[in-house]
Amino acid sequence: DSVRGARYGAENNKNDSIRNILAVELLNTLVSAVNNVLWSYVLIVMLVGLGLWFSFRTGFVQIRHLREMVRLVAEGATAKTKKGHISTFQAFCVSTASRVGVGNIAGIAIAVVVGGPGAVFWMWISALLGMCTKFSEVTLAVHFREKNDKGEFVGGPMYYIKNGLKKHWHWLAYLFAAFGVITVFGTGNATQVNTITTAIDSALFNYGIISKDSVSNINLVIGIVLAVLLALILLGGIKRIGQVTEKLVPFMALFYVVLALGVVILNINHVPAVFKEIVEGAFSPASVTGGVVGSFFMSMKKGVSRGIFSNEAGLGTGSIAHACADTRKPVKQGFFGIFEVFVDTIVICTLTALVILCSEVPITYGQAAGAELTISGFTATYGNWVSLFTAVAMCCFAFSTIIGWGLYGARCIEFLFGTKVNKPFMFVYSLVAIVGATLDLGLLWSIAETFNGLMAIPNLIAVFLLSGVVVKLVREHFDPEAREEA
Numbered sequence: 001d002s003v004r005g006a007r008y009g010a011e012n013n014k015n016d017s018i019r020n021i022l023a024v025e026l027l028n029t030l031v032s033a034v035n036n037v038l039w040s041y042v043l044i045v046m047l048v049g050l051g052l053w054f055s056f057r058t059g060f061v062q063i064r065h066l067r068e069m070v071r072l073v074a075e076g077a078t079a080k081t082k083k084g085h086i087s088t089f090q091a092f093c094v095s096t097a098s099r100v101g102v103g104n105i106a107g108i109a110i111a112v113v114v115g116g117p118g119a120v121f122w123m124w125i126s127a128l129l130g131m132c133t134k135f136s137e138v139t140l141a142v143h144f145r146e147k148n149d150k151g152e153f154v155g156g157p158m159y160y161i162k163n164g165l166k167k168h169w170h171w172l173a174y175l176f177a178a179f180g181v182i183t184v185f186g187t188g189n190a191t192q193v194n195t196i197t198t199a200i201d202s203a204l205f206n207y208g209i210i211s212k213d214s215v216s217n218i219n220l221v222i223g224i225v226l227a228v229l230l231a232l233i234l235l236g237g238i239k240r241i242g243q244v245t246e247k248l249v250p251f252m253a254l255f256y257v258v259l260a261l262g263v264v265i266l267n268i269n270h271v272p273a274v275f276k277e278i279v280e281g282a283f284s285p286a287s288v289t290g291g292v293v294g295s296f297f298m299s300m301k302k303g304v305s306r307g308i309f310s311n312e313a314g315l316g317t318g319s320i321a322h323a324c325a326d327t328r329k330p331v332k333q334g335f336f337g338i339f340e341v342f343v344d345t346i347v348i349c350t351l352t353a354l355v356i357l358c359s360e361v362p363i364t365y366g367q368a369a370g371a372e373l374t375i376s377g378f379t380a381t382y383g384n385w386v387s388l389f390t391a392v393a394m395c396c397f398a399f400s401t402i403i404g405w406g407l408y409g410a411r412c413i414e415f416l417f418g419t420k421v422n423k424p425f426m427f428v429y430s431l432v433a434i435v436g437a438t439l440d441l442g443l444l445w446s447i448a449e450t451f452n453g454l455m456a457i458p459n460l461i462a463v464f465l466l467s468g469v470v471v472k473l474v475r476e477h478f479d480p481e482a483r484e485e486a
Contacts, residue, residue: 031446038453039305046460047314048304051129053464054136057471062131062338069335076336090242091325092336095318096253097245098188098404099311099344104256105394106195106371107310108352113365113373115302117274117288118281120353122303123310127345130313131338136463136470138337140164141319142330143473148419152238155323156408157316157459158415164466172458173415176316179455180412185432186448188405192398193436195371197222199398203391206384216438223437226399231430234406235423238324241407245400252396253343259389260351263381267358274357310349311341315452316459317408324407331477355381402433 055062076089086094111119137157144163145155161173197219204210210218233244264271281288285299312318318340325333352374356363359377371394378386406429413425 028446031450034450035446035453038450043314043453043456044301044304047133047456048126048129050314050460050464051126051133054132054467054470055129057467058132058135058474060132061135061474062128065335069338072332072335073339086238086242086324086326088325088327088333088336090246091322091333092340093245093249094242094324094404094407095321095337096340096343096404097249097400098321098408099318099340099401104310104344104348104352104397105374105390108349109356109371109373111302111305112353112356113363115299116281116285116365117277117353117357118279118283118285118299119303120278120350121282122300123307123345123349123353124303126304126307127311127313127341127349130307130311130345131341133463134311134313134318134337134341135334136467137313137316137319137459138322139330139334139470139473140463140466141323142325142327142333143469145323148414150419153324153326154411154414156320156411157462158412159323160319160466161458161462164469165462169462169465172462176455176458177412177415179451179458180317181409181416183448183451183455184405184409184412184429187452188409189402189429189432190436190439191448192401192405193223193226193433195398196226196395197437199371199391199394203388206387219437220434223434226402226433226437227430229399230402230406230433231427233403234410234426234430238407241403242324245403248396248400248403252393252400253348255389255396256348256393257351259378259386259393260348260355263355263378264351264358266381267360270358270360271354274354277357278353307345307349311344313341314460314463315456316463317405317455320408320411321404329477331473406430 073089073092076087076092108120108123111123115122140160141155141157144160145153146159146163148154157176158173161176162170165172200222201210201215201218204218233240277288282299282303318337322333322337325336327333355377356373359380361373361376361380363373375387375390378390406426409429410422410425413421
């Protein structure tokens with residue numbers, strides 16, 4: 001009987017394992033199908049369409065007022081702010097911190113191998129249009145923001161829906177906030193921590209410092225250290241978040257830009273041919289990739305989607321950080337939104353693409369790829385020693401993203417339940433770092449991308465409905481007579 005019972009139990013366990021595997025595979029198939037529709041068609045059409053709409057309605061403000069943007073950013077970098085608030089530049093740094101991340105290293109590699117070099121061209125187009133969309137989101141966030149019971153500025157899609165649209169649209173605000181709370185744990189935390197541990201493990205393996213048997217213990221220690229650091233920063237409130245990102249973002253961006261520029265300069269003779277490949281590949285991918293990437297639509301889709309995923313224009317989350325800025329001029333802060341997209345996509349993403357293409361590392365078009373392709377571009381130019389520095393860059397990028405998304409999650413849950421839940425949320429959010437460091441996330445990456453996309457839909461509807469307000473604010477900002485009439 002005991003033998004029969006043992007066999008029966010073993011068979012049950014085996015059947016349960018099979019059912020679990022099938023359930024995961026089914027969920028993975030479902031999520032992949034949703035993401036394919038969401039990120040390949042729905043969001044691209046909505047985001048590109050909205051970018052064109054705002055560009056024409058504002059007279060291409062992102063191009064006409066470039067000098068004003070540079071002046072305001074330079075002025076904001078040295079400006080002082082009131083106690084308890086963050087400056088316009090600090091708000092820009094918090095928002096940039098959440099976007100200048102692993103997507104700039106791994107995401108662009110994916111775009112190049114799946115869409116060919118031409119994907120970079122379409123990434124530039126998406127950035128040009130995204131600048132105006134981000135400008136509009138930030139302008140609305142500052143214009144319709146509120147002060148919470150702690151005296152802090154709070155804003156973003158939830159608030160410009162609530163304060164700018166009629167009551168029958170308010171369900172969009174709650175939908176955005178709910179998706180936001182769910183998304184931050186995956187997109188903003190666990191997946192980013194997983195990237196940090198992967199980068200550190202790879203660097204330590206290269207130098208023979210650790211063995212495979214010790215990886216789990218090392219990752220647990222990394223997770224605990226990150227959880228403590230996050231708690232110390234996030235529980236300190238918006239002021240501490242602004243102070244940390246103000247120092248971290250310029251450092252990590254400059255560090256990466258210098259390394260990438262070095263690759264381009266050392267391979268300067270390849271640059272003209274690379275730009276030719278980018279332009280030709282945008283309209284005739286097969287001529288550059290040897291026929292592996294033969295679809296013009298695939299090249300455009302990958303370039304646009306990776307650009308949007310990187311600079312976040314249209315998702316609305318960046319405006320949450322900008323709404324915290326100590327400013328009375330919504331349009332002024334809107335220009336910081338334009339500069340954010342410029343730094344993220346035009347500068348950092350372009351340099352990543354050039355690192356891959358100028359270094360002439362082997363590219364298997366049409367196949368899966370990620371950060372390892374970008375890293376190989378650095379190592380092919382500098383040697384294996386640079387893997388340590390790329391690991392540091394990836395860790396800085398991912399850590400800054402975690403901080404920025406921590407603020408977004410706190411603002412979303414505060415909108416739903418009030419300020420009393422902020423600290424408990426920050427504490428739980430910090431602990432999730434341990435989960436991200438110690439578990440194989442797998443499916444969570446795809447689920448995080450799904451909810452990230454779902455957040456964009458209520459925001460895009462609201463921004464479109466409020467486009468008239470954006471046009472009015474722009475006109476009043478540049479025309480004193482219009483402001484007096486209003």
